[in-house]
Amino acid sequence: MRETIAILSFSRIARDQRVLRQCDLVAKMGHNPKVIGYAAPGETIGHDFASWPLPSPTLGHRIGTLVRQLPAHMGKAAAMAGFWSSPRYRWALNQLKKARPRLVIANDWPALVVAARWKAECGGRIHYDSHEFATLEFDERAWWRVVYKPFVSHLEKAVIGAADSVSTISPGLAQELQRHYNLSTLPVVIRSIPNRYALPVASETRWPLRLLFHGQILPGRGLENLIDSIPLWRSAHRLIIRGDGNPAYLEELRQRAANVSTNDQVIFEPAVAPEEVIPSAARTADVGVFFTPLQTVQHQFTLPNKLFEYIGAGLAIAVSPGSDLKRIVLEHGIGVVSGDVGPEAIGATINELTPEAVDGFRLRAREASQILCWEQERERLRSCIEALLTRSDA
Numbered sequence: 001m002r003e004t005i006a007i008l009s010f011s012r013i014a015r016d017q018r019v020l021r022q023c024d025l026v027a028k029m030g031h032n033p034k035v036i037g038y039a040a041p042g043e044t045i046g047h048d049f050a051s052w053p054l055p056s057p058t059l060g061h062r063i064g065t066l067v068r069q070l071p072a073h074m075g076k077a078a079a080m081a082g083f084w085s086s087p088r089y090r091w092a093l094n095q096l097k098k099a100r101p102r103l104v105i106a107n108d109w110p111a112l113v114v115a116a117r118w119k120a121e122c123g124g125r126i127h128y129d130s131h132e133f134a135t136l137e138f139d140e141r142a143w144w145r146v147v148y149k150p151f152v153s154h155l156e157k158a159v160i161g162a163a164d165s166v167s168t169i170s171p172g173l174a175q176e177l178q179r180h181y182n183l184s185t186l187p188v189v190i191r192s193i194p195n196r197y198a199l200p201v202a203s204e205t206r207w208p209l210r211l212l213f214h215g216q217i218l219p220g221r222g223l224e225n226l227i228d229s230i231p232l233w234r235s236a237h238r239l240i241i242r243g244d245g246n247p248a249y250l251e252e253l254r255q256r257a258a259n260v261s262t263n264d265q266v267i268f269e270p271a272v273a274p275e276e277v278i279p280s281a282a283r284t285a286d287v288g289v290f291f292t293p294l295q296t297v298q299h300q301f302t303l304p305n306k307l308f309e310y311i312g313a314g315l316a317i318a319v320s321p322g323s324d325l326k327r328i329v330l331e332h333g334i335g336v337v338s339g340d341v342g343p344e345a346i347g348a349t350i351n352e353l354t355p356e357a358v359d360g361f362r363l364r365a366r367e368a369s370q371i372l373c374w375e376q377e378r379e380r381l382r383s384c385i386e387a388l389l390t391r392s393d394a
Helices: 017-028 059-074 076-084 087-099 108-122 142-162 171-181 223-228 247-260 274-284 305-312 323-332 343-351 355-369 374-390
Strands: 004-012 032-039 048-053 103-107 125-130 165-168 210-214 238-242 266-269 287-290 316-319 335-337
Touching: 004 017, 004 087, 004 108, 017 032, 017 103, 017 374, 032 087, 048 087, 059 076, 059 142, 076 087, 076 108, 076 142, 087 108, 103 108, 103 374, 108 125, 108 142, 125 374, 142 171, 165 171, 165 374, 171 323, 210 274, 210 305, 223 238, 223 247, 223 343, 247 266, 274 305, 287 305, 305 316, 305 323, 305 355, 316 323, 316 355, 323 335, 323 355, 335 355
Parallel strands: 004 032, 004 103, 032 048, 103 125, 125 165, 210 238, 210 287, 238 266, 287 316, 316 335
Antiparallel strands: none
């Protein structure tokens, strides 16, 4: 039976590959995806899409966020009142009511709060897909701990019981979510893995190497220590930093790179279109890098899109020793893992790479890309959806 399934995410849907893959799976299963989330002007996604304008980080927006979230120190009721004072969340609830879905796939905690109220008022089922460990996501930042953490902690705890099933991105995060919320069932692990890409014939590894970091350029992703490791490299490898970010932060990174490297050793490039992420990585790089800091549980268990995009592009991998990152790299024999996340350890890890080693890592990455692909991973989400739609009380 053809059902309406709502996919709700307070993200820029056209750039959110995990959410777009959910939409495509729902359509392939013969159901009607109703997508609700943010969009830049004129953006479409090929599905029925109700969009709210993409928020901009203006001073007014930040002040409004502070006013809504800071009262959460007074308790759950204040956090909930602050949440529902935002017009975007009230709009999303109305969109769910109009769509009348049988099931809502709620991506991350704000979507779960909206979906929980919809369920209480209208009935239906919720699958909660937690992309992060929300209560510790930026726990290394003092401002975040003071303003944001009490807000999300109250809200996620209040509504997670409304979810009929839960998934997340890595085994470590699944275990932490179950422990933190005393969930009766371990969340399903659905990793952020791209569609299988038909790789061209393998080329020889170039030397010096071309190292690639791609994705959003944000503080807390280890880019400072990666750049600071460059003087320790024994070969004049090139580092490509590809993605969009705050202009002021990008300029800080450019200045940092200029201080430690030659003019052309670090190359900054804008983000490419989602469909070009893997092809451009395959064309332009030999090694994908991600030396994320490990201050929080969130960092320890992260399994980001970029890891699987690097694998899908047939690149060797160099990463920090987060437990789930390390497990993937060592299990498939596709790269090297640093001892820690300081510049010295990163430099030593880069120096482990030889042309012969990188050739072997790239060959095994190509083999792994045929297994670590969405065509395999999506079956876990399919099972969750089918189980909720066929429950006798759904």
